[in-house]
Amino acid sequence: MTFTPEPLDPDDGRPPYEQVVSSLSAAIRTKKLAPGEKLPSHNKLTELYGFARATIQRALRDLEDEGLVVSRKGSGVYVRNRTERPAGLRPYVEQAFTNQDVFIDFAGFSSETLHAALQDPIDKIRVGRLTPASINIRILVPDMYVPQAAPVLKSDRSDDPRLRMRMHDLMVGFTRGISNQVHELKLLGLVPEALVQVRVHSGTQFFKLYVINQEDAFFGYYPIRPNKVVVQGEAVEIFDLIGPDATLFHYSINEGESSSGAQQVDQARMWFDSVWTTIGRDFNPDGQ
Known part of the structure; x- marks a missing residue:
């Protein structure tokens, strides 16, 4: 399945990495990115969101800290299965x-x-x-x-x-x-x-x-x-x-x-x- 993020709000005053975190976490919660699914590459996310690679990396680190994704060395970043960690409210x-x-x-x-x-x-x-x-x-x-x-x-x-x-x-x-x-x-x-x-x-x-x-x-x-x-x-x-x-x-x-x-x-x-x-x-x- 090809992931296409929802358009970002041009009036959103949050830092770019927070906007990416919000977009990706919403996609995970609504199952647009399913448990176990691999996220697009850093380069692809940079292209999709129009932000610098460092911004994408910061967003993915925050998502990993929240327990929503897991990074697998040499393979990529994946959505965590629900049973691996309780979700935040x-x-x-x-x-x-x-x-x-x-x-x-x-x-x-x-x-x-x-x-x-x-x-x-x-x-x-x-x-x-x-x-x-x-x-x-x-x-x-x-x-x-x-x-x-x-x-x-x-x-x-x-x-x-x-x-x-x-x-x-x-x-x-x-x-x-x-x-x-x-x-x-x-x-x-x-x-x-x-x-x-x-x-x-x-x-x-x-x-x-x-x-x-x-x-x-x-x-x-x-x-x-x-x-x-x-x-x-x-x-x-x-x-x-x-x-x-x-x-x-x-x-x-x-x-x-x-x-x-x-x-x-x-x-x-x-x-x-x-x-x-x-x-x-x-x-x-x-x-x-």
Whole structure:
């Protein structure tokens, strides 16, 4: 198969190597460059993109650092197989915003990672580089007014309302930030339709799940580890759910209708909708 990249945006202010990284990573995510496929040669990529050879080399190094490609001495550069390394979330979130209609479902502990992943596409909408017609985000998080399996005190594994209120405040901060930023895009006339909904449930959330545009799912477990936090001016040792240590695994319907990836996406969507429509309760992060 002959690879032809999408035309680069002439108004893109990023360094050339970043533009090449973005283009090639998008091609890998959308399977225009399939797992195991050999990339065009350095000379061919230089010709395709119109940038210097050093720019192409820098871009390929960055893609290798991200785990998207692997360089084989004397053979060339190849797209990694999905099973060799978990994929990153942010490029898929940004790619989702190139669609006319953006759908993102998140289930997790606080939505901190989602908040961070949304910053780049939101900034690009503000400057006119991304122009979706609608954004619909659903956030499903645990109700921290209800005792949880974690976080708990390390000394005797007991519940401490102060720990839950600390997590509640973090969750409110991140969900409010997402809601305000997305709704601002609508108020400014940058996106015709924008909606962020938050619901809570009474269970402990031991994993995080993202379903992006109903086509890609990312799943990862929260490990529980000792931690020390400050609550109401007191240092407290706890057993905590550690979000940054959750390795995300990617599944896609683009792997084929009968593939395990497509089945994982289908089950993720089913699970999310079932919790959202049954035991999920509406929550307003603004407290109104």
